[in-house]
C-alpha cells in the first residue's frame with residue numbers, strides 16, 4: 001500500500017539540486033553494484049524468516065536466542081542462494097541483522113580470517129573447511145581479564161611437551177582467564193587461543209592455537225575447560241561475550257597454527273619472518289572498522305536529518321508557523337559537519353580497504369615490507385573513524401531532542417552496538433600511539449635524508465609558513481589540504497623534538513615517550529585527519545563526476561575540512577601558518593556552506609540509500625510519518641499488553657491503599 005509522504009519531506013526532496021541516485025551510484029561503485037545491493041537487501045528485508053518482535057522489547061536471553069536463530073537462517077539462505085562475494089554478503093547480512101550482530105559474528109570476522117591467514121594448507125584442509133561450512137563454530141580468544149591492550153603481556157601458556165608431542169594449555173592466574181571473546185560464552189565449540197609459547201622453560205611469545213572448548217556431541221565444556229558468559233554490557237545484548245579458564249588442557253602439536261612459525265617434534269622453534277604477522281587478523285578488522293564507522297554515522301545522520309525536517313518547534317518569528325528544526329542554523333551546525341564526516345569516512349573506508357587488499361596480497365607473496373605502513377595507517381584511521389562516529393552518533397541523538405532518547409529512534413541501539421569499535425580491536429589512544437611510533441620513525445628517516453613513501457611522504461617536504469600579510473581563499477581545497485598537511489607535519493616534528501628533549505633531559509626512551517604521549521597523540525590524530533581530507537579532495541578529481549554531484553560533494557569536502565580546522569584552530573594558528581583572519585574567513589564559509597547545503601540535506605542522506613528496514617528508526621522513516629508510528633510502537637511495548645499491570649495488584653495497590661487509610 002502506498003503511504004502518504006510527509007509534505008515537508010516531499011518538499012525537501014523536490015528542492016534538491018541533484019539527483020541522489022547519482023551520488024548513490026558513486027558511493028556504491030556504479031549502477032550494477034547498486035542494483036545488486038538493493039536486490040540483496042530487499043531479499044533479506046522481505047523474508048518472513050527474518051521477521052520478529054522488536055529486540056528492544058526482549059530480555060537479553062531472548063535477544064541472544066532470536067539473533068542466533070536468525071543468524072543460522074541467514075547462513076543457510078546465503079548458502080542456498082550462493083551469496084559468496086564479500087560485498088554481497090555484507091549487504092545481505094546488514095539487512096538481516098540491522099544494527100545488531102549475532103553470536104557467530106566473530107566466527108566470520110576473526111575466526112575464519114585467522115584460519116585463512118595463520119594456518120598451513122594442511123591445517124586449512126582440516127579446520128577451515130569445517131569452519132566455513134559451520135560444522136564447527138569458533139571465536140578469537142586473545143583478551144584476558146588482566147590484559148587486552150598488552151598482547152605481549154598475555155599470561156595464558158602453551159607449554160610444549162616433547163614426550164607426548166602436545167602443548168599443555170593453562171591460564172595460570174585469575175588475570176590470565178580469557179575475557180570478552182564474542183560468541184565464546186555459549187555458542188562456540190572452538191577458539192583460536194592466543195597463548196605464550198614455552199619450550200623447555202623458554203618463552204617464545206604469543207602464538208595462535210586451535211582449541212576445542214566444547215563437546216561436539218552435547219556442547220558441554222571439554223575436560224579442563226571452564227567457560228561461560230561475562231554478563232550484560234553497555235550494548236551488544238545479543239552477544240555472548242565469554243570467559244575461559246584452562247587447566248592442563250592438552251592439544252596435539254599440530255594445533256599450533258603454523259603458517260609463519262612452528263615447533264618441530266624435537267622442540268626446535270622455527271621463527272616467523274615477522275613476529276607481527278600473528279597480529280594479521282586485528283589489522284584486517286581495524287581496516288574494516290574504518291568502513292563500518294562511516295556507515296553507522298551515515299545512518300545516524302540520515303535519521304536525525306529526516307527527523308529535523310519533520311519536526312517543527314518554537315517560533316522563529318512571532319506569529320509565523322513553527323519552523324522545521326533544521327532551519328535553525330545551530331541545528332545545521334549539529335548535523336551538517338556529521339553529514340560531511342560520514343561522506344569523508346565513507347571514502348576513506350574505501351581507500352583503507354583497497355590499501356589493505358593490495359598490501360595483504362603483497363604479504364601473501366612474501367613481501368612484508370608493507371606491514372609497518374599498513375599497521376600505522378589502519379591503526380590511526382580505525383581510531384579516528386570510530387571516535388568520530390561515536391561523537392557524531394551522540395550529536396545526532398541529541399539533535400533529535402527527547403525522541404532521540406527513545407529506542408524508537410534507533411539511535412541508542414546503533415550507538416551502544418557500534419561504540420565498542422572505539423575500544424575493541426585496539427583501544428583508541430593505544431592505536432593512535434602505534435601510528436605515532438611509525439611517524440616518529442619516519443620523521444627520523446626523513447631528517448636523515450631518506451625519501452618517504454605512502455601516507456608519510458609529505459613529511460619529507462613540509463609546507464613553509466607563508467609570509468605575513470597574504471590572503472588565502474579558505475574554500476580552495478588545495479589551500480585546505482596544504483593547511484592540514486602543514487599542521488600534521490609540524491605536530492609530528494614538534495613531538496619528535498619534544499621526545500628528543502625529554503631524553504636529553506635524562507629520561508630513558510620509555511619515560512620520554514610517556515612524557516610526550518599527549519603530543520604524540522595529537523600528531524597521530526592530525527596525520528590521520530590529513531589523510532581523510534586529502535583522500536576526499538582526491539576523490540573529487542574524478543572527471544567522470546556529474547557537475548551537480550561534483551558541486552555538492554565539493555561543499556561537503558569543504559565543510560569537513562573547514563569544520564575540523566575551526567574546531568582545532570589553535571593547531572593552525574600556533575605557528576602562524578594560518579592567521580586569525582583566515583579562521584574568521586573559515587567560520588564565515590561554514591555558515592555559507594551550511595546555507596547552500598540546507599536544500600540538499602535530505603537528498604544527501606537519501607543518497608546513502610538505507611531502506612527503512614535497515615535504518616530501523618521511526619524518526620528516520622523515509623515517508624516522515626513519525627508521530628503515528630511512534631504511538632503504534634509504544635502501544636506494542638510489553639508494559640502495554642494489559643491496561644493494568646500485575647505489579648499494581650502486588651505492590652502499588654496495597655501501598656496506595658495503606659497510605660490512603662492513614663489519612
Ligand SMILES: CCCCCCCCCCCCCCCCCC(=O)SCCNC(=O)CCNC(=O)[C@H](O)C(C)(C)COP(=O)(O)OP(=O)(O)OC[C@H]1O[C@@H](n2cnc3c(N)ncnc32)[C@H](O)[C@@H]1OP(=O)(O)O
Pocket residue numbers: 090106109140142143148149150151152182276277279280282283285288289291292371372375417418420421424425426427430434437438441
Ligand atoms: C566489512 C567488515 C567490517 C568488519 C568490522 C565491523 C566492526 C563493527 C563494529 C563493532 C566492533 C566490535 C568488534 C568486535 C570484535 C572485537 C575483537 C577484538 O577486540 S580481538 C582483540 C583485539 N586486541 C587488540 O587489538 C589488542 C591491541 N594491542 C595490540 O595490538 C598490541 O599489543 C600493540 C600494537 C598495542 C603493541 O604490540 P607490541 O607487540 O607490544 O608492539 P610494540 O608496541 O612493542 O611495537 C613493536 C613493533 O611492532 C609493530 N606492530 C605492532 N602491531 C603491529 C601490527 N599489527 N602489524 C605490524 N606491525 C605491528 C610496531 O609498529 C612496532 O614496530 P617498530 O616500531 O618496532 O618497527
Ligand SMILES: Cc1cc2nc3c(=O)[nH]c(=O)nc-3n(C[C@H](O)[C@H](O)[C@H](O)COP(=O)(O)OP(=O)(O)OC[C@H]3O[C@@H](n4cnc5c(N)ncnc54)[C@H](O)[C@@H]3O)c2cc1C
Pocket residue numbers: 106139140141142143146147148149150179180181182236241420423424425426427428429430433
Ligand atoms: C564489545 C567488545 C567485544 C570484544 N571482543 C573481543 C574478542 O572477540 N576477542 C578478544 O580477544 N577480545 C575482545 N574484546 C577485548 C578488546 O579487544 C579489548 O578490551 C581492547 O583491546 C582494549 O583493551 P583493554 O580492555 O585491555 O583496555 P586497557 O588497555 O585496560 O585500557 C584502559 C585504559 O588504559 C589506557 N592504556 C592502556 N595501555 C596504554 C598504553 N600503552 N599507553 C597509553 N594508554 C594506555 C587506554 O588508553 C585506556 O584509556 C572485546 C571488547 C569489547 C568491548
